[in-house]
Amino acid sequence: MGNLLSAQGVDVFGLITNEKGDPLSGVSVQIKGTALGGTSNDKGFYKIKANSDAHLLFSFIGFVPKEVDLSKYKPNEQGSYNIPVSLILSTDSSLNEVVIVGFGTQKKASMVSSITSINPKELKGPTSNLTTMLAGRVAGMIAFQRSGEPGADNADFFIRGLGTFGTGKVNPLILIDGIESSATDMARLQPDDIATFSVLKDATAAAVYGARGANGVVLITTKSGLAGNTKYFFRSEVRSSSNTRNFRLTDNITYMKLANEAALTRNPNAVLPYTQSKIEHTAAGDNPLLYPNNNWIDQLIKKNTVNEAFNMSASGGSKKMKYYVAGTYNVDNGVLKVDGINNFNNNIKLQSYSLRSNVNIDLSSTTEGIIRVYGQFDDYTGPIGGGAATFNRAIWSNPVMFPAVYPASLSPYIKHPLFGGAVTGYGSTTLLTNPYAEMVKGYQVYKTSTMQPQLEIKQDLKFLLPGLNFRAMGYLQRYSYFQVSRSYNPFYYSAMVDPASGNILLNVLNDGGTNSVGTVGTEYLGYDEGDKTVNSKMYGEASFNYSHRFGEKHDVSGMLIYYLSNYETGNAGSVQSSLPQRNEGVSGRLTYGFDDRYLAEFDFGYNGSERFAKDSRFGFFPSVGIGYRISSEKFFAPLKDVINNLKLRATLGWVGNDQIGNINDRFFYLSNVNLDNGTYGSTFGSDFGYHRNGVSISRYANYDITWEKSRQINLGLDMSLLHSIDLVVDAYVQRRYNILQTRSYIGATMGLDAVPSANTGEAESKGIDISLNYNKNWGDWWSTLRGTFTYATSKVLKYDENTYPDNEAYLYRKGKSISQYFGYIAERLFVDDQEVANSPKQFGTYMGGDIKYRDMNGDGVISELDIVPIGYPTTPEIVYGFGGTVGYKSFDLSIYFQGVGRESFFINSQNISPFVINGGAQNGLLTAIADSHWSEEDRNSYALWPRLGSTFIENNNQPSTWWMRNGAFLRFKSLEMGYTIPESKTRKHVLKNLRVYLSATNLAVWSKFKLWDPEMGGNGLGYPVQIVVNGGIQFNL
Amino acid sequence: MKHYKAINYFLFALIFLTAFSCKKFLDIVPDDVATIDHAFRLRNEAEKYLFTCYSYLPQDGNEHYNVGMLGGDEMWIPYQTAITSYAFEIARGNQRISNSYFDAWVGNYEGGGPGDSYNLFHGIRQCNTFIENMKDPNQVPDITASERRRWIGEAEFLKAYYHYYLLRMYGPIPIIDKNLPVDAPEDDVRVKRLPVDSCVNYIANLLDSAAAKLPALITDNVTEAGRVTKSVALGIKAKLLVMAASPLFNGNTDFSGFVNQEGKPFFNQSYDVHKWEKAAAAAKVAIDSAESMGCKLYEFKQSPFELTDTTMTQLSIRQAVCERWNSEIIWGNPNSLTSDLQLQCMAPLVAGDDPNNAHMIMSAPLKIAELFYTKNGVPLNEDKTLDFSDLTAMRTATHDERFNIGEGYQTARLNFDREPRFYADLGFDGGYGICIAVQQILMKALMC
Incomplete structure (x- = not known):
């Protein structure tokens, strides 16, 4: 908003004080119905220009807002107004602030549950994916982004961390305007269109969602229109996107030398892969068609790409009808190179469009109808296999055996591209992967559409009972997806010099002739139809709400809702999984507040799900909460200047998770039998002529399977200090039980075809969420500082596993974090073969310079019994963020830092094993490995890489601490600098609130890990997280 | 007037609420979704179940799944090049404590047959399910009494044979005479291993029971050759008793330390010569039975050539x-x-x-x-x-x-x-042999 002082109208000024007459600085003064206003200076004075009929709004945290009608005052001689204002300390700093809660709204003051509401503006950033903005901004949310690939860049997020090790749903329930939505639906939302964003964290908040609330709930509502002239809003952004960090490949001379070393060091008689002559010619920079010298990263990946985003909305309406219509168009391009070889675009291009129309109609004086229609469409084109595969191939391809493509001039009569190729070795019939050919040989297209019409009716029933309302809502959601790909099979060529002419001769490798190897090339495009997904969801709910204040002090509110939902998919694959998924339930809430001091709340959900046997279909999920606003007590009054608000909260409740196990295996009470299974048939007869198929069981009926349940205790503290600091602290303990697990411990002697499942698992998670806000204005300066801290840790309490003797107790999953990784303890590299011979037997063939593991149980063999929990969990336990906005007049600057802690990840050593041929792939050499590996000359037992080798070394590829890395990082998550042109300068024009800004994300990252962006974790060879630098403009009309 | 309107909405909403809130909403599973009951409704379906019981027979004719071929040193192959055999790892001395090769107990590393889909305990469970259902006269109403008896006999034989196969590989084994329910508590599912002698007695009795129900001869060779007969059951019983009488299982003091939780040895510790007598008697019964059905030692006769x-x-x-x-x-x-x-x-x-x-x-x-x-x-x-x-x-x-x-x-x-x-x-350098073309060869040759 800034500090916009109106230039027109009359001067209004005065001193703002509290009840005692002390001046208040930083009080917001706003002209009602406009965005114009200012703040009081550090002496408590304000000055503003306003029309003489304006209403001024004075608001300050911790005080009751005050409205002043200028027309009731008389101007002084100069025609200006001197209006001193005295603000009354509110008994409730945010008495009228309303928070979105499950199936309704609630006054923030009366809340006892743990809900984080954040200003949608905080989620604004130079990205078309909302989920990437969550980390560190929402207290209580563990979030991290593993990939930057357009269309696949959703961040993972969990409310209060992972609460279960069940194989079913672990992510929160996402409701957008009450519509159950996917993470991608949420990713495509525009912060501009969001009215509220709340995260329900504890059982009392989520209990009304009963069996769907155990993993927390994200509630988002979109904006509605306001009566008045039509307001237009436009935003346009142009973004430059580039990789935060590419993995670095070494130069090819080193590559070839070390490839030779790798062959020799394990087999002194090995044939060297590269001749000295080839190495020298390559080093001399001789004809790269004959001595190829590729850096695939440079040849496949661009430095940066340009993306665009447009968002517009129109809102307004009359008393009877209000509307909010918004449209969005985003283009996100990949960073892959496109060559003129083909006329199609093999780079990633994701275009997403959405159209939203929210219309509120007053059907009668007490009835409101709301129609919301939302359409969301993605159009994607990209390389075959996706962008991450292209990054993977950049390291999984040989850099020196062939050039990417020969110039067309070498074979002028051939129309197809002349890709370079070579076989994997002498006599081989497998072609090495040419990553360039793989990237440009074709493209795939997918399109998705989501259509959501929604109807809502609100009826005020005050004629029956004051404070009673009825509301009904229903929606349909139709989703469709299809994918097709088109590509040709590339022709590969090898080059040689014609001894007679000295010209380069090309020899085709895969023309289908006698000596053809690999897939035969085609001149024309092939076609492949991919997945097609269609599904449909229908939902309806009807509820009564009641809210009333009895007498002076008794606040009572209640809510009762009935809902049902139906989901069907068109490509389920089997009878049982094609059956509709249904939920039905009744939920309610009852709150009582005494004198805004003592608060109590009871919530329940009573849900049914089609997955369970008739008798156990419905579950009851109650919760209770109490709150105590100490700051409303009389004895607290002396402190109130310092501590404006202090509330203690405690809740206890149960919520469930019915989405357990595999969705295609959900009717636990039915057996699943294949009565015609060829695998279990038999044949008889002297000529083997009589065959019958057999019977197999893929699931045994189990009537007792039921919900996963969660018991949660939450203790919370809300505090406002000095009218500028807001602190919210929540600590919780969650016990998740009835976790569905396969009963693998029951042993083979049961002879079950399918491992049965049972609700046997238990886990505990606990943690603390803190958010801290600081707002302060000093005259023309204003600032907002924010910080969040989320710590969520978990522990398995009961797990289906073997029993182990005492000396192998480390094998138990029990007592460890849910996402604990297990592996061997790598002590160091073997010094020499002598040490190998004198150490416990490990894996496969290995020698000096390979990884030496610790024999935990001392049985003289390194086996799976020596695996121990290693490192921190693989999902971070700590996510934090801090930053703020400072503004001076019309300038503002926001920065935000975000980090995670207590996370380990594991390098997949196979993926970066240099020189190894795996099918047509041959791994490149990371600079880090070239710089630090064990060699016979440099027997460094702590080098990054063990002894080189040209095959996978089974011994070194075991999961172990050798490949464990610290996943903690801190990143400069976002930066925004903006200038809002003062109204005075734009008023004559049509544009209003014109704002230009420059923003950026992921500008820097600090971590101990350097090979790739640490946030990508073990996924480091994929599509990197992006640095985005963005220029934007927004204005109203 | 307005109030009436509002009340109308209210009533509409109530109807909406109640109309949908019937309990049927969650009953979405239609009739005739296949369950295990369907397998025993008619003979035609039950036959498939019988064949399922047979399908667990170990693939003795395959070098991967017959541990006897590559698990010892009678035959040798290039190490894990042309074929990967886990039994061969045993022959090479690589057997290990965890993740054992050719684990027939769990059905892992080819120990469970092709695709490790044919674990023998699974086979036993299928046999038990089949026997339980076939013994219920309400199931499979369209089968004749004699065929029902024969099928039960076949399943009993297979159940005995699978136990015997496990006994041969592991010594003391748990006897799975009855299937445990899927949701059996943890204590129940930990079935105890029984001493070798108890296992032998159980299997021998079950083979007797099967032999009494099995036909002496396959009459319809075109469709039934390969189904078990009385002679098969008696023959396996003879092999079982010979094995039980052999020094490995009979008074083997090398296994004196191999005891159950009560401290009792799994292998009897005193040699019992009567076991040989029992084995001889069983063998005699088996031979008589087989000979009466026309089995005899093979002699090559037919040839269009003059052979020396x-x-x-x-x-x-x-x-x-x-x-x-x-x-x-x-x-x-x-x-x-x-x-x-x-x-x-x-x-x-x-x-x-x-x-x-x-x-x-x-x-x-x-x-x-x-x-x-x-x-x-x-x-x-x-x-x-x-x-x-x-x-x-x-x-x-x-x-x-x-x-x-x-x-x-x-x-x-x-x-x-x-x-x-x-x-x-054997074939060898310079060896000379006559090759008789046979399309395929039957592998389960009991007496060879």
């Missing part, structure tokens, strides 16, 4: 294994064909043979070649008239030796002067 006695003897030895449904076979299993075994064993015989059809990777090591007797019928080192001191010395085959070794061919001393089984069973 030497060749005929060789063929009698070889074809006893290789000829389909020959008179020596009491129980042939058509579900375990030897096409892959032949592919791996066979050498390309002439220059044009496609090596993809004859891998020639399964070979008897020299140690095995040396084990065969001399033509005098004694081990090499015990022959007093023939000198086998230098096995690798070269020697040229004479005219008289032409039915065993190519005339005039020079080859190792080891290959000369050997018993007919040597020439019938």
Whole structure:
């Protein structure tokens, strides 16, 4: 908003004080119905220009807002107004602030549950994916982004961390305007269109969602229109996107030398892969068609790409009808190179469009109808296999055996591209992967559409009972997806010099002739139809709400809702999984507040799900909460200047998770039998002529399977200090039980075809969420500082596993974090073969310079019994963020830092094993490995890489601490600098609130890990997280 | 007026609420979603279940799934190149405590048959399910009483055989006489291993019970050859009792430390000579039964060629294994064909043979070649008239030796002067054999 002082109208000024007459600085003064206003200076004075009929709004945290009608005052001689204002300390700093809660709204003051509401503006950033903005901004949310690939860049997020090790749903329930939505639906939302964003964290908040609330709930509502002239809003952004960090490949001379070393060091008689002559010619920079010298990263990946985003909305309406219509168009391009070889675009291009129309109609004086229609469409084109595969191939391809493509001039009569190729070795019939050919040989297209019409009716029933309302809502959601790909099979060529002419001769490798190897090339495009997904969801709910204040002090509110939902998919694959998924339930809430001091709340959900046997279909999920606003007590009054608000909260409740196990295996009470299974048939007869198929069981009926349940205790503290600091602290303990697990411990002697499942698992998670806000204005300066801290840790309490003797107790999953990784303890590299011979037997063939593991149980063999929990969990336990906005007049600057802690990840050593041929792939050499590996000359037992080798070394590829890395990082998550042109300068024009800004994300990252962006974790060879630098403009009309 | 309107909405909402809130909303599973009950509604379906019980029979004719082939050192292959065999890891001494190779208990590393889909405990459970259901007269109402009895007998035999197979591999095993419910508590599912003698008694009794129900002879060979008969059950019982009488299981004090939780030994610790008597008696019953059905030792007879006695003897030895449904076979299993075994064993015989059809990777090591007797019928080192001191010395085959070794061919001393089984069973450099074309060979040859 800034500090916009109106230039027109009359001067209004005065001193703002509290009840005692002390001046208040930083009080917001706003002209009602406009965005114009200012703040009081550090002496408590304000000055503003306003029309003489304006209403001024004075608001300050911790005080009751005050409205002043200028027309009731008389101007002084100069025609200006001197209006001193005295603000009354509110008994409730945010008495009228309303928070979105499950199936309704609630006054923030009366809340006892743990809900984080954040200003949608905080989620604004130079990205078309909302989920990437969550980390560190929402207290209580563990979030991290593993990939930057357009269309696949959703961040993972969990409310209060992972609460279960069940194989079913672990992510929160996402409701957008009450519509159950996917993470991608949420990713495509525009912060501009969001009215509220709340995260329900504890059982009392989520209990009304009963069996769907155990993993927390994200509630988002979109904006509605306001009566008045039509307001237009436009935003346009142009973004430059580039990789935060590419993995670095070494130069090819080193590559070839070390490839030779790798062959020799394990087999002194090995044939060297590269001749000295080839190495020298390559080093001399001789004809790269004959001595190829590729850096695939440079040849496949661009430095940066340009993306665009447009968002517009129109809102307004009359008393009877209000509307909010918004449209969005985003283009996100990949960073892959496109060559003129083909006329199609093999780079990633994701275009997403959405159209939203929210219309509120007053059907009668007490009835409101709301129609919301939302359409969301993605159009994607990209390389075959996706962008991450292209990054993977950049390291999984040989850099020196062939050039990417020969110039067309070498074979002028051939129309197809002349890709370079070579076989994997002498006599081989497998072609090495040419990553360039793989990237440009074709493209795939997918399109998705989501259509959501929604109807809502609100009826005020005050004629029956004051404070009673009825509301009904229903929606349909139709989703469709299809994918097709088109590509040709590339022709590969090898080059040689014609001894007679000295010209380069090309020899085709895969023309289908006698000596053809690999897939035969085609001149024309092939076609492949991919997945097609269609599904449909229908939902309806009807509820009564009641809210009333009895007498002076008794606040009572209640809510009762009935809902049902139906989901069907068109490509389920089997009878049982094609059956509709249904939920039905009744939920309610009852709150009582005494004198805004003592608060109590009871919530329940009573849900049914089609997955369970008739008798156990419905579950009851109650919760209770109490709150105590100490700051409303009389004895607290002396402190109130310092501590404006202090509330203690405690809740206890149960919520469930019915989405357990595999969705295609959900009717636990039915057996699943294949009565015609060829695998279990038999044949008889002297000529083997009589065959019958057999019977197999893929699931045994189990009537007792039921919900996963969660018991949660939450203790919370809300505090406002000095009218500028807001602190919210929540600590919780969650016990998740009835976790569905396969009963693998029951042993083979049961002879079950399918491992049965049972609700046997238990886990505990606990943690603390803190958010801290600081707002302060000093005259023309204003600032907002924010910080969040989320710590969520978990522990398995009961797990289906073997029993182990005492000396192998480390094998138990029990007592460890849910996402604990297990592996061997790598002590160091073997010094020499002598040490190998004198150490416990490990894996496969290995020698000096390979990884030496610790024999935990001392049985003289390194086996799976020596695996121990290693490192921190693989999902971070700590996510934090801090930053703020400072503004001076019309300038503002926001920065935000975000980090995670207590996370380990594991390098997949196979993926970066240099020189190894795996099918047509041959791994490149990371600079880090070239710089630090064990060699016979440099027997460094702590080098990054063990002894080189040209095959996978089974011994070194075991999961172990050798490949464990610290996943903690801190990143400069976002930066925004903006200038809002003062109204005075734009008023004559049509544009209003014109704002230009420059923003950026992921500008820097600090971590101990350097090979790739640490946030990508073990996924480091994929599509990197992006640095985005963005220029934007927004204005109203 | 307005109020009426509002009340109308309210009533509409109430109707909306109640109309949908019927309990039926969650009943979405239609009738006739296949469940296990469907398997026993008619004979036609139940037959498939019977065949399912048979499908767990170990693939004894396959070099991967018969641990006897590559788990010892009678045959050797190039290490994990042409084929990967986990039994071969055992032969090479790589067996390990965790993640054991050829784990037939859990069904892992080829111990559970092709795809590890045929764990024997699963087979036992299928047999129990089948027996339980077939014993219920309300199930499969359209089957005759005699066929019901026969099918139960077949399932009892298979159940006994699977126990026997496990007993052979693991010694003491738990007896799974009745299926435990799927949701049995943890304590129940930990079934105790029983001492070897108890296992043997249980299996022998079950085989008796099966034998009493099984037909003496397969009458419809076109569709039923390979189904078990009384002779099969009696034959397996004889093998079982011979095994139980053998020193490994009979008073084996090497296993004195192998005890159950109460401290009782799994292997009886005192030798009992009566076990041999029981075994002999069972064998006699089995032989009588088989002979009465026309089984007898195989002798090669039919040939359009004039063959020497030497060749005929060789063929009698070889074809006893290789000829389909020959008179020596009491129980042939058509579900375990030897096409892959032949592919791996066979050498390309002439220059044009496609090596993809004859891998020639399964070979008897020299140690095995040396084990065969001399033509005098004694081990090499015990022959007093023939000198086998230098096995690798070269020697040229004479005219008289032409039915065993190519005339005039020079080859190792080891290959000369050997018993007919040597020439019938092994191929060697210069070896000469007659190949009788048979399309496929039945593998389960009990008496060989």
